[in-house]
Amino acid sequence: MKWNRHSAAFFSAALVMCIAIGWLGVARVQAQGAAPFQIQGQLLNGTHDAPPDSVANLPVTIFQIGPQGPVERIVNTDARGKFSLTDVITNANAYFARVEYKDIKYYSEITPAPVGATLPLTVTVYETQTIPADFSLARVHLILEVQPKVFNGLQLVQVSNPTDRVFLIPLPLPAKYDKVQFDDVRDEGRAERLADGSILFPVLPNASEILYGITIPYTPPDFTLAMPLQNDVGGINLLVSKLGAVTATGANLSPGNPFTSQNGQQYLVFAAPGQKAGTTFTANISNLPGADNTQNLQTLIFVVGGLGGLALLAYPVYRRYAVKNKTNVTHDHATLVRALARLDDAYARNELDESEYQAQRAALKAEALKGQLTESSAGAQAAASDNG
Known part of the structure; x- marks a missing residue:
């Protein structure tokens, strides 16, 4: 077989997917x-x-x-x-x-x-235990970027485990989701995916949050988001990227002040109060665009799915890439840190209520993850070029 740039890119992509789904042991090399x-x-x-x-x-x-x-x-x-x-x-x-x-x-x-x-x-x-009787999710943040016929989402689940034992929880997942992928290949290895589509995830002592990417296809112009809850939840924040006349409504769903991320993307912010286990959080998202986005969806699934693997596979090249772009990387990180600091100060001055503060903080963390996606993807492309 002739080894060319396309072959190298395919080989790199294959390794990425193997790593991303936890098959680290498959790729043995001498x-x-x-x-x-x-x-x-x-x-x-x-x-x-x-x-x-x-x-x-x-x-x-x-x-x-x-x-x-x-x-x-x-x-x-x-x-x-x-x-x-x-x-x-x-x-x-x-x-x-x-x-x-x-x-x-x-x-x-x-x-x-x-x-x-x-x-x-x-x-x-750690030794294991069953879920404590008084356990609840502190807050669930669902951040949806509207694309034609699909939401590209990030979900941040805030948890607490003050014990010295580990226990498994079912992750809160929207019904009809298409893909769920963790940003860290180690988290992907920890997750237990069940045949019915649910995912169990261990909550380690002193854990604070669980972060994962999610894609949800929809048929425009309207979509009912439904998320069954198997644990009590202290509150839910829904952020939807502002696109045209897109809006969201729902029982006990209150709109907050719009949020603008560091890259200029505006999000509509909604908050719901605490929810009990056994209930379903719902929101009606209206006026969604209808153009076909199949290729973009496939690209997103690859990028999100390969995040952890890309970070490992492209590590040598990414280090060179990061050095070449050290000023930009450092600047972006510093910008996010300053944004978080300003947000904390505004909350301390009572300029934001609890739900708005938590929603905007989650959005900033999600943006940081998007930055990691971009950097890892660039590193993988450079790796493919070097192999070619």
Whole structure:
């Protein structure tokens, strides 16, 4: 087969999709490099009354992200939860570890190569429990960008787990959604997708939020958004990009002040009060555009679906890309930080109520994620060009 730029791009895309759906172990490569060094690691159990031997003799998967893709190695912990890997490739750019404990996957931080050679990889697992009787979602933010025949959405779920055990919750998902994808490949690995389309996700101790992308097809001009709730929710914010005469209405759905994001996109802001488990949040979105958008939808699904994988696959090239554009990247980050600071100050001065503050803060975080999508996509394109 002739290896050309198109072949390289296809190969990169295939690797991206494998990584994005959690098949990190599929892409095994034999790396060529200098003499290997050793990676040290420690498995901990963060539950105070965990069995003393809970971290002993457990398999640990170590991923080494090299120029040719991820390399997977499996080692076992000793009686104290320590593990090490001597068969290390030295041309890797980053390392991280994964452990499956009581059917839940746990990960270390993704560590750059210079740090991975000197500091241990640490993975903390927890004992499991059922959902606490008093558990509720603090707030759900659904941010919808209107495209012809499809909403490109981001959902931010605020949670709290003050215990030292982990539990699974069903994510609040709109009915008739098409795709759900997490921004971090590790979160994708943690998610448990069920046959009926529901998704269970572990809430770790000290967790604060769960973020994922979502696409929802619709038939114009009107669409009823319905989101069944399996847990109590403290409040719901709905943000819809302002396009033509698009608007939203619903029982107990109150309009707030429009919000303008850092890139100039305007959003209509709506807030709903707390909802009980077993109810369904609904909103009627009217005057939607009807032009065909099939190709754009396919592109979005690829980009959102490959976000975590792109970040890993394109890491070497993205580092070069980030250095070349360091001023812009730093400026964008600083702009978002300043915007969040201004928002916090306005809330402290009582210029915004709680729902408006939470909605606008979620929108800014969503915009930051869009920036990550753009940077990762650019890095992947550069990777394909280099391979060509």
